[in-house]
Amino acid sequence: xxxxxxxxxxxxxxxxxxxxxxxxxxxxxxxxxxxxxxxxxxxxxxxxxxxxxxxxxxxxxxxxxxxxxxxxxxxxxxxxxxxxxxxxxxxxxxxxxxxxxxxxxxxxxxxxxxxxxxxxxxxxxxxxxxxxxxxxxxxxxxxxxxxxxxxxxxxxxxxxxxxxxxxxxxxxxxxxxxxxxxxxxxxxxxxxxxxxxxxx
Amino acid sequence: xxxxxxxxxxxxxxxxxxxxxxxxxxxxxxxxxxxxxxxxxxxxxxxxxxxxxxxxxxxxxxxxxxxxxxxxxxxxxxxxxxxxxxxxxxxxxxxxxxxxxxxxxxxxxxxxxxxxxxxxxxxxxxxxxxxxxxxxxxxxxxxxxxxxxxxxxxxxxxxxxxxxxxxxxxxxxxxxxxxxxxxxxxxxxxxxxxxxxxxxxxxxxxxxxxxxxxxxxxxxxxxxxxxxxxxxxxxxxxxxxxxxxxxxxxxxxxxxxxxxxxxxxxxxxxxxxxxxxxxxxxxxxxxxxxxxxxxxxxxxxxxxxxxxxxxxxxxxxx
Numbered sequence: 361x362x363x364x365x366x367x368x369x370x371x372x373x374x375x376x377x378x379x380x381x382x383x384x385x386x387x388x389x390x391x392x393x394x395x396x397x398x399x400x401x402x403x404x405x406x407x408x409x410x411x412x413x414x415x416x417x418x419x420x421x422x423x424x425x426x427x428x429x430x431x432x433x434x435x436x437x438x439x440x441x442x443x444x445x446x447x448x449x450x451x452x453x454x455x456x457x458x459x460x461x462x463x464x465x466x467x468x469x470x471x472x473x474x475x476x477x478x479x480x481x482x483x484x485x486x487x488x489x490x491x492x493x494x495x496x497x498x499x500x501x502x503x504x505x506x507x508x509x510x511x512x513x514x515x516x517x518x519x520x521x522x523x524x525x526x527x528x529x530x531x532x533x534x535x536x537x538x539x540x541x542x543x544x545x546x547x548x549x550x551x552x553x554x555x556x557x558x559x560x
Numbered sequence: 561x562x563x564x565x566x567x568x569x570x571x572x573x574x575x576x577x578x579x580x581x582x583x584x585x586x587x588x589x590x591x592x593x594x595x596x597x598x599x600x601x602x603x604x605x606x607x608x609x610x611x612x613x614x615x616x617x618x619x620x621x622x623x624x625x626x627x628x629x630x631x632x633x634x635x636x637x638x639x640x641x642x643x644x645x646x647x648x649x650x651x652x653x654x655x656x657x658x659x660x661x662x663x664x665x666x667x668x669x670x671x672x673x674x675x676x677x678x679x680x681x682x683x684x685x686x687x688x689x690x691x692x693x694x695x696x697x698x699x700x701x702x703x704x705x706x707x708x709x710x711x712x713x714x715x716x717x718x719x720x721x722x723x724x725x726x727x728x729x730x731x732x733x734x735x736x737x738x739x740x741x742x743x744x745x746x747x748x749x750x751x752x753x754x755x756x757x758x759x760x761x762x763x764x765x766x767x768x769x770x771x772x773x774x775x776x777x778x779x780x781x782x783x784x785x786x787x788x789x790x791x792x793x794x795x796x797x798x799x800x801x802x803x804x805x806x807x808x809x810x811x812x813x814x815x816x817x818x819x820x821x822x823x824x825x826x827x828x829x830x831x832x833x834x835x836x837x838x839x840x841x842x843x844x845x846x847x848x849x850x851x852x853x854x855x856x857x858x859x860x861x862x863x864x865x866x867x868x869x870x871x872x873x874x875x876x877x878x
Contacts, residue, residue, distance in 0.1 A: 375644060375648075513648075516654045521661050523657060523660040523661050523664060524640075525648045526645065
């Protein structure tokens, strides 16, 4: 009930339209990796998935942000079942990669933001290495590039009230780590796959 | 405000339903005949448009039946959706964020609220008070880059998507001698003539269109479409004089103004789309594009129709 309410609210405020450019919605295990410009990103990608995919998919989000107050904790735990990771001070015990691999081992799909933080100007920052390690550990999982548009105008960094413009979420063609592909090459290819989804 | 559903309203509604049935049948017949790839695509789009028309007529009918409140809500929501499409296409900066919040969540509802109570402040809320407020709020935010351009764009969006469109439900506040409580038919008349004109321009343009009016703006707008569309919509509008306070000749004049303004609106909004490099403002209405693509002609026709009717027919021109 609450889930569908939040999905409806997110869809209304962000006017999200999902464009499946490179693949169709599918229940198979996937890692959706997207550009990150707004706190609404995780919610919006998650809400734009059809229900049968959404139920299997968990956004990966920063623990420091989502544990800050009761509402956020409630949203993260009970609404979109986020995988909360430590991004400020990762330790051997608090390794984000372990949490993500654990969720994948439970047969969940993931939504991740490999830039590591929100980009104020909307430009794509270099991807962090975690994406590569996930791809290396789980060659059976499909990695789907996702481009989120206009969310930085709907809720920019530093603002707390959203403006209801039309956002867009585009899903590209799934990719996997190729044999012998090194980290830098894979991350570069992944980043290009996201920016290639720009319509113009 | 008490709007009675009279016999004339029934005729209007019945006529529109008849038109829809007829066009659905034509669309179905065309779909059987279309053979070429391009022809099939055109007919498919046509049928999507007709299906969307059914839905739009149903929503509009519901708003009419609920009187001023329903109409204000319908056009308020329509303005909100159109404004969102417009601002999405307009480059704004983070410095405009809070201004836009005010625009969407205070100015738009306030404009329609003023029409609903009704208080005539709605004539100047956007042209004067929003006009002054928007640059002040953006200046406080402190971003000077393209300041004039940004505030002008937001103001323009408000004028077209909200102010102009709000004249449609504002028709219900007109006090016309011998036409008390019947203003809903006036609103019906405006929307019907404006939309029929769009449809007829499309039909004439698709069948006979050769000579483009402004090829750099819109390749679909031709002289044949314009003349055929204006003539047939004016004819239909004239034939509806019995539902309005106008004589047949006056009705012809009103319809003519509505269709010409509607054409101008379509052309202007196409120029903006062309400049921004898009075909449609959105994708909310199947076959038509966005909300703004459907109401552009109405936005330009409504204020002129309101003022002409108010000036010549209202009891105490105010």
